[in-house]
Amino acid sequence: MQPLCLIPWTNIDIAPRGNIQPCCKYEVPNSEVMNITTNTIQDYVQSENLQKIKQQMLDNQWPQGCIRCKTEEESGIKSKRLLDYERWQEAYDNYTEHQGFITASIAFGNTCNLKCITCNPGPSSRWRKEYRDLYGIDKPPVEVINNMTSEDIYRALPNAIHMDIPGGEPFLSEVDKQLELLNRYVDSGQSEHMTLHYTTNTQVYPDAKWWSLWKNFKEVDIQLSIDGVGNRYEYIRYPAKNTVLLENVDRYLEQQNIHNIRLSVSHTVSAYNIYYLDEFFTWCSDVGLPRPWCGRAHNPSHMRPCVYTDPVRTSIAEYLDTSKHDDVKTWGKYMKTNNSSEHYERFLTMRDKHDVYRNTNFAKTFPEVEELINGF
């Protein structure tokens, strides 16, 4: 029988602070947390929690942690579950359990040069001071992968066909250990069958050693994570510089003629940028970047795109409906059918708190949204 989602069998996700979970969209309940710094991959494979998730999938029930896929599908948005089925259909159709994990997402650490407003000290070390200053909580950087777990990963995934390497910023996080693991796949010959996917904040451009390593892989998808245009980009991806972004986008575009290099774009849709989706899609098309893949901010809940109270939320939805981009119209539907306005006051409070700390200005950076807020 085909399970609701095959990913708990085929994929392992090691998050920036070391939590082990079925995929990056899975929201691990506190009672289920396992961490690579204290557990082995075998502990995770044999855990009661993973067995329970698999059983729910076989019973065609959504596990509690899969709320994001469920909500997105109910809003007509393609979830990770559906996207992964499309992408790996052949591997999934031929999958047998003895293969173990064939895909993985491994954040080697949380070293990052940015503190994006939708992020936190979990995935980004740059957030540490601001978080400590404003909330009194200290989250030291994490070295997720030591030599033993790198070996552990290779042994658990000798037949890997795909690896996601998110951040922190992947070209700054535990670079030597990444190279060590990937070179094992080059030495075994498996790299010829493997695709790699990086999510980079585009403020760091990989040097020659990366391009040389990547020649050995079947395909390398470099996903540029960009959450806005111009000063809106700089506000959300603080303290990124738009000039550096534009320069690096040009350099990446020049590399597209390498046969196994593919460029993609991701965009985290939040309360900050939901109104500006049409602007972003048009910008990508104008500079020659591919159509962006959009994921929504879900936690913290006050960052959700649908956090606005009515009639602001409806006005944003109606504006999105006027876009010439079908993807943007889909987000209009999402805004009409989702409502997180119980977190709106918190959004305003947190927005102002970080504006004061960073000397940024929401009203000047997002004037159209500010006008909607003040107009009602």
Ligand code: SF4
């Ligand atoms: S349903 Fe979604 S969140 Fe759950 S395991 Fe599958 S892809 Fe991950």
